[in-house]
Amino acid sequence: MSCETLQFNIFGMKGKIKEIEEEIKKEGLSNLKELEDFRIKYLGSKGKIKGLFGWLKEVKNEEKKEAGQLMNALRKMAQDKFDMSKETLNSSSEDENKIDLSRPSDQIEIGARHPLSLVRSEIIEIFNRVGFTVSEGPEIEDDWHNFSALNFPPEHPARDMQDTFFIEKGEKEMALRTHTSSVQVRVMEGQKPPLRTISPGRVYRNEAISARAHCFFHQVEGLYIDKDVSFADLKQTLLYFAKEIFGEKAKIRLRPSYFPFTEPSAEVDVSCTICNSKGCNVCKYTGWLEILGCGMVDPNVLEASGIDSKIYSGFAFGMGVERIAQLKYKVNDLRLYSENDVRFLKQFKAGI
Ligand code: PHE
Numbered sequence: 641m642s643c644e645t646l647q648f649n650i651f652g653m654k655g656k657i658k659e660i661e662e663e664i665k666k667e668g669l670s671n672l673k674e675l676e677d678f679r680i681k682y683l684g685s686k687g688k689i690k691g692l693f694g695w696l697k698e699v700k701n702e703e704k705k706e707a708g709q710l711m712n713a714l715r716k717m718a719q720d721k722f723d724m725s726k727e728t729l730n731s732s733s734e735d736e737n738k739i740d741l742s743r744p745s746d747q748i749e750i751g752a753r754h755p756l757s758l759v760r761s762e763i764i765e766i767f768n769r770v771g772f773t774v775s776e777g778p779e780i781e782d783d784w785h786n787f788s789a790l791n792f793p794p795e796h797p798a799r800d801m802q803d804t805f806f807i808e809k810g811e812k813e814m815a816l817r818t819h820t821s822s823v824q825v826r827v828m829e830g831q832k833p834p835l836r837t838i839s840p841g842r843v844y845r846n847e848a849i850s851a852r853a854h855c856f857f858h859q860v861e862g863l864y865i866d867k868d869v870s871f872a873d874l875k876q877t878l879l880y881f882a883k884e885i886f887g888e889k890a891k892i893r894l895r896p897s898y899f900p901f902t903e904p905s906a907e908v909d910v911s912c913t914i915c916n917s918k919g920c921n922v923c924k925y926t927g928w929l930e931i932l933g934c935g936m937v938d939p940n941v942l943e944a945s946g947i948d949s950k951i952y953s954g955f956a957f958g959m960g961v962e963r964i965a966q967l968k969y970k971v972n973d974l975r976l977y978s979e980n981d982v983r984f985l986k987q988f989k990a991g992i
């Protein structure tokens with residue numbers, strides 16, 4: 641707005657002052673550049689307020705005093721706004737200066753994989769390398785897959801070997817699977833030999849929870865079916881596994897045992913990894929640790945799943961993941977695996 645257009649009476653002046661006042665109120669001073677622009681625009685020697693003072697001499701004498709007061713108030717308001725903004729901007733830039741960019745940052749806590757996941761993955765990898773694929777199945781199973789197809793006749797006392805959680809599901813009585821052999825039945829029913837598969841998974845048994853037993857745990861069971869599969873193949877596969885998981889020096893021994901679904905059956909011990917078979921309290925001074933059950937698949941089991949037992953034979957084995965983890969990491973209380981105590985879990989960070 642130029643001088644000529646202004647009316648130099650008090651009313652015109654008041655309007656102009658109001659206008660500049662509103663303009664000042666709207667100015668947002670968020671950085672030092674805007675602050676300096678503000679200073680030049682309103683308070684500088686060529687600024688709007690200085691300009692107004694210049695026009696004061698044009699105002700009638702009797703109105704000069706009032707006009708002067710209004711202009712001073714306007715200048716004070718602009719100056720106050722400038723001072724306050726300067727102070728806040730300076731103190732925030734001081735804060736910025738206080739940041740020590742050379743200070744090392746807080747360490748980022750990296751989570752750890754659960755020891756059972758680590759061991760499970762390792763077991764799967766070891767068997768993958770010799771051609772075993774992974775199969776999974778339901779945790780709530782019917783009687784056929786968990787028992788009958790595996791040669792447990794109804795009322796057979798062998799069913800007592802595994803205390804079972806039974807579940808009512810409509811008309812049907814179901815069970816929480818007591819082993820992942822149930823998955824092997826499903827594989828045999830669904831695929832034709834040759835079969836080479838492992839089934840990792842959670843299983844349930846009705847046991848009181850203690851350091852040595854739990855109502856759920858994890859297994860990896862293996863199944864190999866082809867023509868001419870022999871007990872020697874089983875033994876060699878398990879020796880390979882023991883050396884891969886416990887180290888080259890590991891030895892195994894097989895003790896005769898009984899499972900309804902395998903014949904002959906055996907339990908497998910590995911040479912004690914803790915004392916190098918010299919005898920310690922973990923191996924109870926025997927030098928051996930039990931790690932799994934195994935055997936040649938019973939012909940009844942092959943037939944129940946539609947596989948001709950005159951053409952095919954096979955072996956099966958099953959191990960507890962907790963047991964292997966216990967031996968690898970020297971964990972003596974099974975409950976630690978499911979309590980989620982961070983002090984326990986964080987010991988398994990990458991590299992361990
Ligand atoms: N299913 C058996 C168990 O849970 C383990 C096993 C599997 C034994 C395969 C022999 C053959 O104890």
